Amino acid sequence: xxxxxxxxxxxxxxxxxxxxxxxxxxxxxxxxxxxxxxxxxxxxxxxxxxxxxxxxxxxxxxxxxxxxxxxxxxxxxxxxxxxxxxxxxxxxxxxxxxxxxxxxxxxxxxxxxxxxxxxxxxxxxxxxxxxxxxxxxxxxxxxxxxxxxxxxxxxxxxxxxxxxxxxxxxxxxxxxxxxxxxxxxxxxxxxxxxxxxxxxxxxxxxxxxxxxxxxxxxxxxxxxxxxxxxxxxxxxxxxxxxxxxxxxxxxxxxxxxxxxxxxxxxxxxxxxxxxxxxxxxxxxxxxxxxxxxxxxxxxxxxxxxxxxxxxxxxxxxxxxxxxxxxxxxxxxxxxxxxxxxxxxxxxxxxxxxxxxxxxxxxxxxxxxxxxxxxxxxxxxxxxxxxxxxxxxxxxxxx
Numbered sequence: 001x002x003x004x005x006x007x008x009x010x011x012x013x014x015x016x017x018x019x020x021x022x023x024x025x026x027x028x029x030x031x032x033x034x035x036x037x038x039x040x041x042x043x044x045x046x047x048x049x050x051x052x053x054x055x056x057x058x059x060x061x062x063x064x065x066x067x068x069x070x071x072x073x074x075x076x077x078x079x080x081x082x083x084x085x086x087x088x089x090x091x092x093x094x095x096x097x098x099x100x101x102x103x104x105x106x107x108x109x110x111x112x113x114x115x116x117x118x119x120x121x122x123x124x125x126x127x128x129x130x131x132x133x134x135x136x137x138x139x140x141x142x143x144x145x146x147x148x149x150x151x152x153x154x155x156x157x158x159x160x161x162x163x164x165x166x167x168x169x170x171x172x173x174x175x176x177x178x179x180x181x182x183x184x185x186x187x188x189x190x191x192x193x194x195x196x197x198x199x200x201x202x203x204x205x206x207x208x209x210x211x212x213x214x215x216x217x218x219x220x221x222x223x224x225x226x227x228x229x230x231x232x233x234x235x236x237x238x239x240x241x242x243x244x245x246x247x248x249x250x251x252x253x254x255x256x257x258x259x260x261x262x263x264x265x266x267x268x269x270x271x272x273x274x275x276x277x278x279x280x281x282x283x284x285x286x287x288x289x290x291x292x293x294x295x296x297x298x299x300x301x302x303x304x305x306x307x308x309x310x311x312x313x314x315x316x317x318x319x320x321x322x323x324x325x326x327x328x329x330x331x332x333x334x335x336x337x338x339x340x341x342x343x344x345x346x347x348x349x350x351x352x353x354x355x356x357x358x359x360x361x362x363x364x365x366x367x368x369x370x371x372x373x374x375x376x377x378x379x380x381x382x383x384x385x386x387x388x389x390x391x392x393x394x395x396x397x398x
Contacts, residue, residue, distance in 0.1 A: 095329065144185060157193065272320075300327050304317070355372075
């Protein structure tokens with residue numbers, strides 16, 4: 001076998017085997033470099049010949065190179081790689097902490113039904129993940145906090161008087177069908193909490209729409225020819241949509257609803273009790289750089305702009321419904337949202353556009369769930385479109 005210059009061997013020959021899908025490649029394999037075949041020394045033999053070569057390894061060109069002239073590399077995942085003090089568990093705890101004031105305030109205002117809904121959703125989410133890992137003989141992952149966040153978000157997207165069995169089914173579907181069947185945390189295509197909510201809405205939408213609530217509303221005159229009575233489960237958003245459809249406009253002052261929506265809204269889901277607390281929690285996550293500001297800003301901005309363009313009150317449409325909960329806490333899910341900055345901005349704008357279109361032209365005024373799920377499906381495409389330039393890329397002339 002012809003001799004190979006040390007520089008060539010240092011550059012191209014790996015000391016340790018790369019691990020492939022079928023196991024470790026033998027270290028005595030043959031490497032082909034520049035038309036020359038080189039045999040990599042077998043590890044035990046090389047170590048026996050020089051037991052101190054590991055301690056004399058030096059660094060060359062960013063890779064560890066031993067005194068045998070062979071480069072030592074690490075096999076890592078596909079970039080980008082995030083380096084920072086935050087772990088998965090700490091990030092989830094920050095999200096829970098940001099949601100805690102709004103969740104606690106909803107329990108204070110709604111009482112025991114809200115507590116039951118939170119307990120059932122969170123408990124079922126944790127139990128479902130633990131059961132799946134046990135059946136699949138995988139390490140338990142309930143301590144990473146992701147199931148806790150999923151159960152909490154699902155509970156905040158449901159009315160307080162949701163039957164406990166519906167909450168339990170929704171939480172189980174969110175964990176099993178929304179996350180675990182894809183491979184667990186980090187592999188899901190869609191936001192798990194929204195998968196559970198969508199399943200509940202499609203399966204028992206009629207039941208949820210008939211739930212009683214602590215109504216602020218009284219009989220509203222519609223077009224002077226009748227009245228829209230205080231129907232079961234009516235929300236500010238639903239009544240606004242009903243009056244707009246009946247009169248071709250709004251029959252009451254939407255600006256008067258700002259204060260209740262910000263501080264004490266007793267209609268709708270548990271996450272709609274206080275928009276102010278949701279905004280505060282979202283700003284904390286942006287300040288801590290847990291979430292990217294581009295997604296909520298694009299979401300809320302598109303929603304407000306289209307609401308104004310459709311002749312409605314933009315502030316009311318941002319505060320009402322699940323826009324803020326979705327913009328700050330659901331659309332920003334790391335796994336189901338894009339990775340690149342420009343893609344995140346477009347993704348947020350898309351969520352706002354589809355939410356507004358569904359609210360003004362769809363069959364249900366609350367379209368946050370399906371708007372975000374639709375954009376979750378487009379997230380890989382957006383990442384492919386907005387691929388950042390490679391480091392060192394130079395634009396060609398002409």
